[in-house]
Amino acid sequence: MTLAVEVAGKTDIGCVRKNNEDNFGYDSRYGIFVVCDGMGGQAAGEVASKMAVDTLLQYFRDLGRHGAHSNGNPTQTPSSDAESLAGAIRLANRTIHEAGTGQMGRLGMGSTIVAALVRGHSLAIGHVGDSRIYLIRQGAIQQLTQDHSLVMEQVRLGYITQEQADKSELQNVILRALGADVEVEADVEDLVAMPGDTLLMTSDGLTRHLRDDEILTMINGCRSLEEGCSRLIQAAKERGGDDNITCLLLRIVERPWYKNILRKFGSGGPQWQNSI
């Protein structure tokens, strides 16, 4: 038996916005899963979030196929999955930053990112901004990332309470984003996955409307991951849906060896999805 990942993703424009600046993508063959929430006017947000998703997928495809990233330094092999995730996020930052400077109308182009690299029992996560990743394990939900947002920073420092943060007008101010500067510091972590774990990767369009326990109940009540995504998005829209909503649901499952071979010949649905 080996561990494998089942996945379903969905994005929705919401009820208020005229464009969808969120994006997501994954490639189960290399264990990489990404959700991004772009920002910046005149379609710059859409461009930025797409760039970030594309860069991460390409990075791990190259790493898997050639053992190194084409733009990366071949002599420097990352010591852990979290390290390579940090490297990929840095590359995405530079790509967006370069695209954003010197082009009219693209100033202020940026994106949040939340990424997971799942290989067997190893689960590495990384993020920049206020997109989140949740872990649902044996009936309990846990937020694995801490938002890089002004209000959450104030909560951590003890200046305001969580209740005040939920009502704050400054919820949309983030302290870190891809593309804002030449360098960015991503929070990365090496964790452990267990069979039966469910991971939810999401943009703030979902988490602003739903509490952790509501998310847990909804996911528990679903027969499939696809249904889970649809129900979460529907619930966020019913509460206003004032931003784009994206969710990517992952489930760690035990898969017998012969099914892995069948997978290689294309049985059991798509294994990857590029950015939209």
Next chain:
Amino acid sequence: MAKLYLKFDNSVLKEITMSQAPTTIGRLPDNTVQIDNLAVSGHHARITWENDHYEIEDLGSLNGTYVNSERVGKAKLRHCDMVKIGKHELEFKNEGPALFSAVAAKTGPAVAKLEATVMLDTRQAQEMHAGKAFYAPPAAMAAAATLAKERVGMLSVIEGKTDQEKYVLTSKMSMIGKSSMASIKLKGLFAPKSAALISKRENKYFIAPEHKVKLRINGEEVYSQRELGAGDVIEIGKMKAAFSFQD
């Protein structure tokens, strides 16, 4: 005691307690107060203790250092002075107990809701209107302080073969098993690769057994995730270990 409050758009980002050692302000990480913003020079300004008062000195910054809206090279700092560096402000407070009531009184009215996500950066800062953050009463500060006190769990092995006798559980997740990923390594031919996982969240520890692995806590079989309390004895196969909190 003197304090500096780093603010952006009237919201406090950071509180810095000053000592008699110099406090440096700048964009680079080697500063005492790092302001990661392009409008701030690498080493922007320095505050020093001069016998009986604090003095701020601009270190040749590009955009200047302002004290109460006046550009300064070197200036004496007084209680409630507002130092401006780039788009950020540093409020200087040199007073004892009356501090928090003064801050709390400043709670401002709510402003028009902003639409899109913005990054706290000089460029986009202009788009932001005077947003006022809420200030917490001292009670909330105290509550936050107790929350921050970290408890670290430990496992002490009583019986069975493991690579160490004692494990300090500092990471968010620690695996028990024979796998190379396990931080609590079981030895022996029949030990499972991955037996259970201990996760830490909000100062609490939880143990989750792997499917089909027999886990006992205090002699009682456990099938799903459970919180660990001090003194709990965990049994997996031939391994027996006690959980406790570090002082």
